Amino acid sequence: MSNSTALPKRDAMLNVIDTLAGHYLKGKVRAIRLAVSALLSGGHILLEDIPGLGKTTLALALSRALGLSFGRVQCTSDLLPSDITGLSIFNREESQFKFIPGPLFHNVVLVDEINRAMPKTQSALLEAMEERRVTVEGVTYPLPEPFLVIATQNPVEQVGTYPLPESQMDRFIIRTGIGYPPEEIEKSIIMYGSIRDDLRKIPPLVVVDDILEARRGAREQVFLSEKVTGYIFAIVAATRNHPLILSGISTRGAINLADAARINAYLEGRGYVAPEDVKSVAVPVGAHRLILRAENESLNKEELLGAIVRNIPLPLA
Helix, strand or coil: EHHHHHHHCCCHHHHHHHHHHHHHHCHHHHHHHHHHHHHHCCCCEECCCCCCCCCHHHHHHHHHHHHHCCCEEEEECCCCCHHHHEEEECCCCEEEEEEEEECCCCCCEEEEEEHHHHHHHHHHHHHHHHHHHEEEECCEEEECCCCCCEECCCCCCCCCCCCCHHHHHHHEEEEEECCCCCCCHHHHHHHHHCCCHHHHHHCCCCCHHHHHHHHHHHHHECCCCHHHHHHHHHHHHHHHHHCCCCCCCCHHHHHHHHHHCCCCCCCCCEECCHHHHHHHHHHHHHHHHHEEEEHHCCHHHHHHHHHHHEEECCCCC
């Protein structure tokens, strides 16, 4: 098993989280940490909250601190797949078609109000999220690495939206909210205004190779024991057998839970996954994958999964 000093680039990634949480996104350390976890695990994150709580600011600040390129898609009902993937335009001077990349060809892509895009556009986004590539007119183009989609949606306003299909929800390794900032921080924001202009001052704290090395280190140097694997399966099995749940966490969801637990252990400086790592990420990784029975759809999935996890005993070391 590895110790903290053997975990590559851990200090650099913690510096990104601490800098953003301490200077630019105060009160949002949990959302920042989960977004970094999604990036290091190779997954994507869905921020589900009401407008005006800093989802866009989080995406912008994270891309700046990570030294990554940033693209934004503002979803509307008339957004076409080619608007996000790009399209081929005929170049008369060269007498051939030239591919013009869309906003997906960035490292960090903010997909704002994803549920306002029509299903055909959501399908194009699904290929990009899952395959790390897009296909335009029969030609496949790889997307840059690392590639992180930060999607947002408003859980309250549903007029004119296309709810995400379960297959696409399952592609987000994490779903979380931003939440209101603590009282004193919110008063400061009200007094001094938006910090959007300050985001330009954020220096790159890491380079792409640092991120890729951290990702490899978390995957290869953080040990997952059979006991902890059994604990993950116990959580997954409990969701599948629960009387209020029609469909529980899938096998992909179980793999994602293991991946997120590895990242949590990595950020904590441990070369092994502890049951507490699994418990701490179980709700943001698993709750959005639950399909409740029709008569129970009004229940809060986060609270339900939280209760399930609390009822499963932690395995002894």
